[in-house]
Structure formats: structure tokens, C-alpha cells
Amino acid sequence: MKLSNTVVFVSAGMMSPKKRDHILARRQLYLNYGALSLATILDATGVESILVHGEHEEPADVLAMLLDKGLFPSRFPMMLSIPSFYALPWAQTFCRLVRNADPGAKIIVGGRWVVGPDPEWLQGKLPEANLLVPGLAEPVIASLLTSTPDLRRLPAPTPDIVLNHTLVSNFERYQPSIEASRGCGMGCAFCEERDIPLEKLRASTKIANTLAIVSSQYGGGEIRPYFQSSMFAPNENWGTGLAAAFHAKGLNVQWRTESRVDALTPETIASLAEAGMKVLDLGLETASPKQILNMRKSRNPDRYLARASALLRACQEHGIAAKVNVLLYAGETTHTLDETRSFLDEHNESIAGVSVGPVVAYGPPKTANVLLREWSLSGAVTVDPNSANDSGISMVHLSHDFDANSAEAASLELSRRYMDEDAYFGLKSFSYYARDYSRADFNRDVAASEKSQLPFRVHGWKPENKS
Numbered sequence: 214m215k216l217s218n219t220v221v222f223v224s225a226g227m228m229s230p231k232k233r234d235h236i237l238a239r240r241q242l243y244l245n246y247g248a249l250s251l252a253t254i255l256d257a258t259g260v261e262s263i264l265v266h267g268e269h270e271e272p273a274d275v276l277a278m279l280l281d282k283g284l285f286p287s288r289f290p291m292m293l294s295i296p297s298f299y300a301l302p303w304a305q306t307f308c309r310l311v312r313n314a315d316p317g318a319k320i321i322v323g324g325r326w327v328v329g330p331d332p333e334w335l336q337g338k339l340p341e342a343n344l345l346v347p348g349l350a351e352p353v354i355a356s357l358l359t360s361t362p363d364l365r366r367l368p369a370p371t372p373d374i375v376l377n378h379t380l381v382s383n384f385e386r387y388q389p390s391i392e393a394s395r396g397c398g399m400g401c402a403f404c405e406e407r408d409i410p411l412e413k414l415r416a417s418t419k420i421a422n423t424l425a426i427v428s429s430q431y432g433g434g435e436i437r438p439y440f441q442s443s444m445f446a447p448n449e450n451w452g453t454g455l456a457a458a459f460h461a462k463g464l465n466v467q468w469r470t471e472s473r474v475d476a477l478t479p480e481t482i483a484s485l486a487e488a489g490m491k492v493l494d495l496g497l498e499t500a501s502p503k504q505i506l507n508m509r510k511s512r513n514p515d516r517y518l519a520r521a522s523a524l525l526r527a528c529q530e531h532g533i534a535a536k537v538n539v540l541l542y543a544g545e546t547t548h549t550l551d552e553t554r555s556f557l558d559e560h561n562e563s564i565a566g567v568s569v570g571p572v573v574a575y576g577p578p579k580t581a582n583v584l585l586r587e588w589s590l591s592g593a594v595t596v597d598p599n600s601a602n603d604s605g606i607s608m609v610h611l612s613h614d615f616d617a618n619s620a621e622a623a624s625l626e627l628s629r630r631y632m633d634e635d636a637y638f639g640l641k642s643f644s645y646y647a648r649d650y651s652r653a654d655f656n657r658d659v660a661a662s663e664k665s666q667l668p669f670r671v672h673g674w675k676p677e678n679k680s
Contacts, residue, residue: 217283220255220260220290221285223265226300226303227299228303230269232570235663240647241646246392254372264380264381265278265279266387273310295322295324296326297575300327301605304339312341321345322345322346323350329348330579331580335577348367372392386648387648390438394414395409395443399473411443414442417447417458421459439470440470444476447485450484453484455485456489468491469644470490471494472494474521479524479526483531491643492533492536492565493533494538495537495538497521497539501553503544525563534565534640539567540569541572543588544612566632566637567631568628570624573606574609576601577601581601595610596617629669633671636669
């Protein structure tokens with residue numbers, strides 16, 4: 214059997230979308246920039262590498278493609294990245310197929326949020342895996358190709374490299390990523406990075422240099438990169454510096470990022486708008502003072518909401534589309550949801566769209582049970598007590614007011630209240646949909662969709678009255 218000389222990274226896909234399964238959700242592309250970072254490092258040392266995304270393809274079809282192109286089997290390990298627990302079923306099937314196709318293949322599995330919480334639990338779910346890597350692998354990636362892999366959890370700040378997007382199979386379809394910083398450390402109860410300190414933001418000149426190189430990878434075609442950062446928190450001077458650096462390099466690129474509503478000032482928003490920021494994902498989560506405290510978003514809800522108001526208005530003033538994230542949390546009541554709805558109504562003109570969903574506990578029992586016990590003090594109850602062990606995804610009944618089904622219905626209602634199909638397409642086409650996915654493609658998909666599952670208002674359609 215001929216072996217390839219290529220290290221194949223596979224980003225596990227999903228059997229179905231993590232929120233609601235409809236055509237439009239299956240169109241979304243998520244660039245696995247963590248796996249791409251590893252492929253870039255190896256490729257730079259002369260080890261040929263490629264990154265393949267499972268997306269919503271069948272695992273068998275992805276493996277068949279690798280076999281057809283002669284990329285598998287390989288003399289190197291199969292590198293499987295599992296970006297979320299929703300990708301675990303796909304990964305399980307893929308591992309079985311790889312083992313059946315080449316009993317001698319070495320399978321190495323990474324994905325910090327899935328492997329890290331409890332490697333022994335995950336090994337039970339993936340018996341075919343030869344090795345699980347629990348942390349960030351940039352410091353040890355070269356050793357993983359040897360017979361003596363280094364599995365220490367070493368510090369891994371944002372690597373000073375430019376991601377080589379051309380290593381991604383069909384990379385032209387994906388919008389690029391620019392990693393700006395890692396960590397957060399703000400202590401939000403539900404966040405996986407609550408205790409990981411925020412590292413210093415990369416210098417604006419380095420961001421500009423990186424973007425210039427990435428633009429050349431795409432042949433100078435239009436790109437809408439995502440500045441990856443769990444909490445993007447530059448100051449006004451940094452934004453001004455980025456605008457100047459872009460101007461000096463002749464860059465005219467619009468980009469997107471995410472942050473907290475209390476992490477940016479209106480002055481900083483103005484400077485970032487000058488530097489090309491066009492879409493900002495904002496983690497408001499709730500406008501209920503009680504829930505702000507329960508989530509540990511802030512110790513001062515009034516100040517938190519005042520800063521959120523100022524930031525949203527600044528986004529509107531400077532032409533930045535603010536997409537607001539809302540989380541229905543443990544202990545949610547009709548009153549707390551009314552408080553959030555009232556805040557959103559007040560700022561409706563400043564909001565480009567919303568993303569709404571009930572909170573979920575991710576992870577095996579070792580980590581999920583800590584959250585579930587805390588949430589139970591607010592009246593939340595796990596839908597299935599076995600779900601943490603079975604899948605690593607624990608849905609909850611939030612309170613007496615909101616069981617899991619009514620929380621989902623409330624999420625859809627709130628989402629449609631602030632977002633129509635034009636707004637949804639505008640946001641999703643910026644960084645999430647394939648670069649060649651047109652409005653005509655979108656319209657065809659909307660027409661073929663079950664409208665009751667869509668999180669936006671469709672022109673001319675009204676939900677059926679179930680009463």
C-alpha cells in the first residue's frame with residue numbers, strides 16, 4: 214500500500230447543525246484556524262500539510278476523497294481536530310472508518326475544549342484514537358509526528374505566524390481568519406475561557422502586515438476576515454494605529470470581530486470604523502440585572518447596561534453592524550426576559566441582528582456537573598441526566614417559566630423580532646457563508662426551507678397560530 218508524505222489535518226464536521234437544522238445553517242463554513250495554525254507551522258518546516266473540513270459532509274465521503282487524492286493512507290498520523298462536542302459523533306464515525314481502511318494508521322486527536330476537560334472520558338468515546346492531545350499543540354506539534362510525542366500542556370500564546378490559508382482544501386470558499394489575541398479571563402459563569410487570562414493584543418502594525426499577506430494568498434480578491442479574539446479589547450490608540458497601518462499598505466479590507474459590550478469605548482469604535490471594522494459580534498447575553506449577576510457578567514449591572522447602550526449607539530453612528538448575542542440563562546423568567554426585550558427594543562435602531570439561544574452545559578460529567586449544580590440553585594433542571602456522559606451536551610429546563618421547548622420557542626421569537634431575511638443574509642454573508650454564496654443562492658435556500666425553523670422574519674410568511 215503506497216503511503217503519502219502529507220500530514221492530513223481533518224476538522225471534524227457535524228451530522229447536523231448545533232442549533233437548528235435547516236438548509237441555511239448547513240451552508241455556514243467555520244474555518245478551523247487552530248488546526249490551520251498547526252498545519253502552517255509544519256508546512257513552514259518543509260512537511261507537506263493539508264487541512265480538510267468535514268463541514269456537513271458524510272465522514273465516509275471525506276475519507277473517500279482523501280483516498281481518491283492519494284492523501285490517505287499516509288506515513289504520518291491522521292490529525293483529527295474536534296472543534297466542539299457537536300462534532301463528536303462525526304469524529305467517532307470517521308475514526309472507525311479510518312481504522313477499517315488502514316488498521317495500522319495512527320490517529321491523533323486534538324481540540325482543546327473537547328479533549329481537555331477529561332481525556333479519559335473522551336478516550337472511551339474514541340477507542341480507535343492512538344493519542345489525545347489535551348491542550349494547544351503549537352509548542353509540541355513537530356513532536357507529534359515522532360515516536361516520542363510531547364504531551365506537556367505548555368504555554369501557547371498567539372503564534373507570531375501568518376496562517377497559510379492555501380493549505381485548506383478549497384480554501385477559496387472560506388473567509389480568512391486573523392488571530393488577534395487569546396484568552397479572556399472575565400469570569401463569566403458559562404464561558405470556557407473564564408479563567409484563561411487575556412493576553413496582550415497583537416500590535417496593529419503586525420495585524421496590518423498579516424492582512425496584507427493573507428490578501429495576497431487570495432490573489433487580491435475581496436476578503437472579509439474575522440479577527441479572532443475571545444475578547445477583542447483594543448484602545449483608541451490601537452485602532453488609530455491600525456487605520457494608519459492599513460492606509461500605509463493600501464489596504465481596503467472590511468472585517469469582523471467579537472467583544473463584550475463593556476470592553477470597548479465609543480472613541481475606540483470610531484477608530485476601528487476608520488480601520489475597516491464593519492461587523493461586531495457583541496456578547497450582551499442579557500439585560501436583566503438579576504441575570505447579569507447570575508452569569509457573573511458584571512458586579513455592577515447598571516454600569517454594564519449603560520456601557521452597552523453607549524457602545525450600540527456608537528456602532529450605529531459609525532456604520533458598524535452590531536450583532537447582539539443573547540443567552541437565555543438558568544433561572545430565566547418571563548420577567549427577566551421582558552427586561553432583555555425592553556432593552557433591545559430601546560436600541561432596535563442600533564442592532565443589525567441578534568443570535569439567541571438557551572444556555573447549554575458542555576463537557577463530560579467531570580466539568581458539566583459543576584455548572585449543572587450551580588444552575589440547579591436557580592431552579593434549572595437537566596433535561597437528560599445522562600447527557601453529559603453520553604454526548605458532552607447537556608440541555609436544561611431553565612425554570613418553571615421556561616422548559617427546554619418553551620426556551621427554544623422564546624429564542625426564535627426574540628430572534629425574529631429584530632432580524633429579517635435581509636439582515637440575516639447581510640450578517641452571515643460577512644465571514645460565515647462561502648465567498649461565492651450569493652443572495653440568489655440564499656433566496657433559493659429560503660424558499661426550500663421550513664420557515665418555522667428559521668431564526669428571522671421571512672417576507673410574506675407568518676407563523677401558524679397554534680392556539
